[in-house]
Amino acid sequence: xxxxxxxxxxxxxxxxxxxxxxxxxxxxxxxxxxxxxxxxxxxxxxxxxxxxxxxxxxxxxxxxxxxxxxxxxxxxxxxxxxxxxxxxxxxxxxxxxxxxxxxxxxxxxxxxxxxxxxxxxxxxxxxxxxxxxxxxxxxxxxxxxxxxxxxxxxxxxxxxxxxxxxxxxxxxxxxxxxxxxxxxxxxxxxxxxxxxxxxxxxxxxxxxxxxxxxxxxxxxxxxxxxxxxxxxxxxxxxxxxxxxxxxxxxxxxxxxxxxxxxxxxxxxxxxxxxxxxxxxxxxxxxxxxx
Numbered sequence: 001x002x003x004x005x006x007x008x009x010x011x012x013x014x015x016x017x018x019x020x021x022x023x024x025x026x027x028x029x030x031x032x033x034x035x036x037x038x039x040x041x042x043x044x045x046x047x048x049x050x051x052x053x054x055x056x057x058x059x060x061x062x063x064x065x066x067x068x069x070x071x072x073x074x075x076x077x078x079x080x081x082x083x084x085x086x087x088x089x090x091x092x093x094x095x096x097x098x099x100x101x102x103x104x105x106x107x108x109x110x111x112x113x114x115x116x117x118x119x120x121x122x123x124x125x126x127x128x129x130x131x132x133x134x135x136x137x138x139x140x141x142x143x144x145x146x147x148x149x150x151x152x153x154x155x156x157x158x159x160x161x162x163x164x165x166x167x168x169x170x171x172x173x174x175x176x177x178x179x180x181x182x183x184x185x186x187x188x189x190x191x192x193x194x195x196x197x198x199x200x201x202x203x204x205x206x207x208x209x210x211x212x213x214x215x216x217x218x219x220x221x222x223x224x225x226x227x228x229x230x231x232x233x234x235x236x237x238x239x240x241x242x243x244x245x246x247x248x249x250x251x252x253x254x255x256x257x258x259x260x261x262x263x264x265x266x267x268x269x270x271x272x273x274x275x276x277x278x279x280x281x282x283x284x285x286x287x288x289x290x
Contacts, residue, residue, distance in 0.1 A: 010034060011176065014092035014114075016083070016106055018049020020279070021123055022095035024151025027056045028180050030073050031066045031152065037078045037085055046079045053077060060152065084113045091176070093145055095123045098248045103127060107142070108135050119169055121145040125196045126249040129162040129189040139164035143173060146193065149240060158195050159186045191256040196249055199237070203246060204264060206234040210284070211266040217284040235284040239277035247271050 011034045015022045018038045026036045030053070038053070040046040057073045060066045066073070078085075086092050092114055096106050103122060111120055120142045122132055133139035144160030157177040161170055170186060177184035187194045206220050214220070221233020238246050247268065253261035270276075270283065277283030 011091060012089045013037070014039065014086040014089035014110075015095055016086075016092065016110060017095035017097075018045065018052065018079070019095070019097075020052075021147065021149060021151065022093075023049055023052040023056065024149060025093055025095055025123065025147055026053050026077065027060070028147075028151050028182075030057065030076055031060060031068065032180055033068065033076070035076050035078070037080065037089060039080050039083055039085060042081055046081055050077070050079045056152070065152070083109055086110055086114050086118075089114060089118060091119045091121065093121045093123055098125060098127065098245055098252075100127050100131065100252075103132055104135055107132055111136055111138065117141075119143075119172065121173070123147055124160075125245070126192050126252045128191070129160050129165075133162045133164060140166040141169060143169060144189070144193070145173060145177075146195065148195070155183055156195070157182050157184050158193055159184050160189055160193050161186060162189050192249070192253045197253065197257075199234070200246070200249060200253060200261065203234040203238050204250065204261065204267075207238075207264045207267050210235065211264060239283035239285055239287065241277070242279055243267060243276045243283050244271050 013029045013034050014037045015026045016039050018040045022038060026038050029036050038049050040049050054074060057070060061070055092110050094103060094106050094110060096102050103124060107120065107122060114120065116138065122129065122144050123146060124132070124144055125146055129144045133142050136142055139162060143162060143165045146158035146160060148154035148156055159170060159173050159177065174184045185194065191197065192200060209215065209220055210217055217235045221236050224230040224233045247263055250261055250263045250267070254263060274280055275282045278287045281288040
């Protein structure tokens with residue numbers, strides 16, 4: 001299925017940020033026939049994003065998850081460093097690190113160059129959509145599109161609506177998510193939305209249990225995998241998400257929802273020690289040995 005704009009024609013998607021999440025979002029849209037433009041901060045980062053996306057595309061072809069050729073997929077991908085190139089995009093998704101100030105600035109810069117009819121989205125996993133929309137001229141065209149890692153394999157996208165988000169924009173976003181072969185859920189803007197809030201409660205308690213010596217990381221995870229049929233335990237999931245990302249979300253929810261989301265000392269210490277999970281090679285597990 002090709003993702004199409006509602007008034008006809010293939011969807012042109014822009015992604016600001018070509019890290020793990022941004023590359024995954026770009027990859028997912030490429031697989032369904034969209035033209036994708038990824039903008040990074042400098043040429044070195046853009047080159048790294050291009051390599052990351054093209055390697056992911058090649059793996060998709062090898063696994064048989066797409067029937068589009070590598071040449072076609074690569075031809076549909078554009079990379080750059082100039083945010084003004086988003087001017088012809090129908091949808092632009094901000095995928096910069098989970099920092100309120102950074103995202104607010106990025107979204108304002110994107111909005112200043114895109115068409116008035118274009119839709120703007122943030123991939124934030126915890127920051128208030130209304131807070132991000134406060135500095136936008138067209139908040140009715142803005143919402144959250146919370147993708148999950150790894151994006152192409154994940155079945156869920158959380159659509160987060162702000163107070164000003166137009167119903168037509170929500171419907172459009174739902175259609176695009178379904179065209180990606182994913183299931184959308186629609187959540188009203190609230191601290192942590194639905195997925196981050198629920199997932200974090202379990203992860204924080206698992207970290208506290210590990211720190212207290214209740215059980216090993218593997219046994220805590222196995223309890224949830226076999227006892228509750230979770231596909232992956234909370235500590236392994238935290239390693240994949242990134243301990244630094246989880247800490248940022250925890251601090252955001254601690255500030256808005258209170259002490260039940262207070263970051264465990266072990267989480268802070270591991271982040272300070274550079275043990276960030278899979279991306280650093282070590283977190284609650286050693287990823288260079290698994």
